[in-house]
Amino acid sequence: MTWAQSLKEIVRSGLMIERNRLEPLVALRAAAGVAIVIGLALWAVSPTYAASAAFGAFSAGAATFQRSWRPRKVIALAAGAGLAVSTFLGYLAGAHLVLFLLLLAAWTFLAGMAWAAGPTAGIVATATVGIMLVTVTLPTTVEQALEHAAVIAFGGVVQATLILLFPIRRWGAHRDALADALAAVADYARRLRQDPVAPFDPEPLMTARSAAMLTPWQARHRPAVLHGPRGLAERVRPVVAALADPRIGAPVEGPGRDRARELLGAAARILDSAARSIRRGTPVRTPSEAMEVLRIDEEDEVLEGPARQAAQKLADLLTEVVEIADSGDTHVVSGRTSGGADRPPLVRPTMLQLVPVVLRAMRRELHGDSPVFRHAVRLAAVASLGYLLGTELPLGHGYWVPVTSVMVMRPDFHRTYSRAVARFVGTSVGVGLATGAVELTHPHAYLAGGLAVASAALTYLLMRTGYAASQASTAAYVVFLLGMGGQEWHQTVRDRLLLTLLGGVLAMVAYVIFPAWETPRLRDRLADWLAATGRYAAAVVGGYADPGQHRARVRRALLAGRRAHAAWDEAFERAKREPVRHRGLSPSEAEEAEDAINSSGRAAMLLETHLPERGARPVPEAARFAEALEADTAQAARDVRERRDPDWHRVKEALDAWEGTDSGKDPVVRRGAELLVRALEELTTAVGRTPLERDVESSRQERRAQVEEEEKKEVAGREREAARRPPTEED
Template structure:
């Protein structure tokens, strides 16, 4: 994509407005919490401290709107503590000549590294930097600095208290994540009716696992219908794939295929009903296709009777759907605590999360890391913007670095779309709020009330568009700082100019020192190949050692493969918006070849899913040679991924030879379901690796020594 096309698309994305609004009740709740902090502080301590308290309450409230499955109370309190600490150190540093720019650069670097923890951590860390810039204006004493910091933290505490007293849509995020998983499975079942080799979208499963990871408090208060359903959904997925696949399930054509299509359609309708019930928190309604979810006709002579592995897959699918319905209705309490569903997922508390967060940050402390590059870029841009505004002698110089902080993100599309939206929203917000100030000449109390109204508007428009939300935030800051004396027209002009300065520096910095996801596509592809091969090898190994079933190795390998695929898809989405051509260490690896390689590795993962659906029981007879071939498969795909990573072509010749020898040995054994499934599944695995070899091989021979 050219620069002109990329800029055009990002401008459109930044200025696009949706009709979606945040929950009005949650917006009112957040604004009410701010009012409970601002007005008492204004009456008791004056406008300076009221500004600190308002910023703390506003940003802490914003943290409760982030996409996170932690309790909203803990998010508000954690944000308040971070704001208090940043404000305290900011006030201390501003009184020491030359210390504040140094602190600013260090804090910006840390805020950039916070993206390694997750998007919520990165956003909240960036806002602490913004608050430091807004409220820290004049040198004060240490006790006064402590007071400002405590008031910022108090804002977070009040937000947490209001969330506790006035809970709204409790467990909504968890319900939506679980419902999306069942809705995705329903869509998958319908697609399997027409395309037996269709792939399932892994994103809902990843989100559902994150939603099911609970703190001790959440584990005690979780609605009973949300316990156990995710584990059942994880087991439904391979059952659907195994039933539909013509190699290990129903035949490609004939009465059994028609019967499999009927069961898939009925299963889709049943899972849609489960999704609706989970999302609404209502009892499960019976579906019209429920009678189809059986294995009749059972007569041995009936041509529509499913047999062999297909019948086992259908039986497993029907049993799992029944368990899901019983769990939702609370009729099958044993299902909730069944060991087959896996142990509970425990989310550490915020304090116990600190070592985990440090490990995540430490892994990013390397020059090639996109997060590390973002942190360096953010620190440089913020410091340069601050010093440039100071050199220009502008009184409200903090608007330039604040704009840079709010605009910059680790990827190109978000940075440029937010930059355009920030500029447009700031101009509109400052113009409207300045006109209101000039017309009404509000006093302190009216200005504070208008600021609270703007906060409610910002909360309400969080999902509508960044430009509109920025207009509300800009108006809020204007009214908030209007509590202090100054010329509103001159101040408005300075803020618009400084927004231009900060946004321009941020966008130029990204253009000059970019972090292109396009250049990392081969790396992401290599990681997915290694993870998918590890998953497939682990599943094949269980056929050779059935006693390993249930040890958690298969589940861990599946999650690793799922995460690697998700990271590649995210990188591809971001790369599509970048104004650079696809490049890779591999010779002439075009985007078309990359797509073919993705399809090949997807087939590898899907083959492992089919094999997982037919894993032998612990006491079953082992398949000879399966454990050794599984280990060989893990090793070969790991080496193949490493080859892709360093710009070489993967070589699976030894693995093909091992498979041919093992397949010949299995052909001499008596016919057995386990042996037949292992043979069919590993043939699909080898076909996937052959497709990958063709996809990445250059169109022209690679010169020797290249």
């Protein structure tokens, strides 16, 4: 993508309004927290303290809107504590420029490194930098600094208290995550009716697994309905794929294919019903005709062999889904749910236990090639430089330069640039509207506080509809708040746009000077995904050699493969938006390689569907093939990184040795091994061709498409001519 194309896409995405589901009650509750803090501070102390406390309440409320599976009250308390600490340290060092710059650089670097723990941690940590910079007053004593830090923390306590007293849709995010997973599998089943090898995006299942990780308190209070369906959705997905795939499932056409389509349609309707039930907390309304379709008639069933086994397994799993989804909202007791599942929940560390986890994650990112490390260095440098420029410029309120830079900067190029554009546009609109309101009303402190609360409510309501929309109301909120705190109106508005523009430009220039492009790293991401997929496939095939012994290994390998797949998808999407020429892996090659690895993962998934249980007859040849597969994919990952053609001689030799044995004609495992080898050969073709070979192949494909199109037109012309021709006696 060229710079012109990239900038055009940046402007479009930065100003885009997303049609996400709004949460007006949650927004109203958060705005009420801001109103309580402002009102109490105005009544008991002063407008200056009210403005300071309101910043804490607003930031703590905004933190609860970040995507996290922890209780919102815990996030509000953690955000309030972080804001208080940064405020206290900033007030202490603010009177000494050099000391404050050192503190700002160190604190901002740590905030940037917090992205190693995830987006939520990174965003909340970034907010603490903003509050450190926006110093409404500057205390000169330690006592005053402690007072203002306590006022800031009080805002977080108020937000947490409101969340505790007025819970809105408890476990709502967890319900949505689980319902989305079931709905994704339902959609997959529908698509398989038309395309037996349709792809599946595992992101909803990964999100549901993240939501299923619990702290001890959550494990004791989680509704039973959230305990079992996620694992069932994981098991249904490969079963519907095995049923639809003509290579080891239902035949390509005929009564067997029709029966498979009926089963897939019924599965989709049942999963959708379960998803609606979980999302809304209502009883399951399962279509009776769908349940009737799932009945496997022992005498008249047209499916045979592996397809019949998949159909029976699908019926059993869907029956379990309905039973668990309809189990009600009873709570977990001693780790056991009323739905009958007694597996221990996935463990999530508490906030205190999370500290060493975050430190280890940050330590892993302390190297020059890490996007998180480069982001932290950029953030620290830009914040320090922006603060110096802001203080030297004769515009007043120079802290808006570093605040803008820090709030728009993200570890990747596209989001940094799009947020810079969105912030400038949103700030322009918000400042303009706030200025008009000031000119009309000339507000005193209480009226300014009321306008600030209204702006905060609008910010919370628009939080998930796009950065530009929410930033407009945020800008108005800050204008009203600073005016309430004693700042003159013309000082608040006069130069804000120029300072915001300067901060955005600094953020953009910093990424160009010290970038973290994903395009050069695509081969590494692809190699990681290939190696993880190879380990998963080897674990599955090994399960046929030693029945019942590889379940845990298969599960671990599957989850590792999904993480590698998600990392590849994220990197590839970022790379497509970067104005950087590819180095060794063109977009077309990347797409072909992606298809090949997806094919190998699908073949392994089909094999996983029919893994034998403990005590079944082992397949000795599968052990040799699994060893060869793991060794070859590990070597191929190194070859991809070093731009060599992958070689699969071990796998091919193991497959050839399999021929002629008792299990050589097995309709599942031997056929699945062949599909794996074919997919790996496709990968070699994708990444191993020279540029000339790719151009020739592209020309052949274009020519073949033209010939097919001409043939279709010719056939259509003959059919139209025959339709216009008058009937003859022979007709």
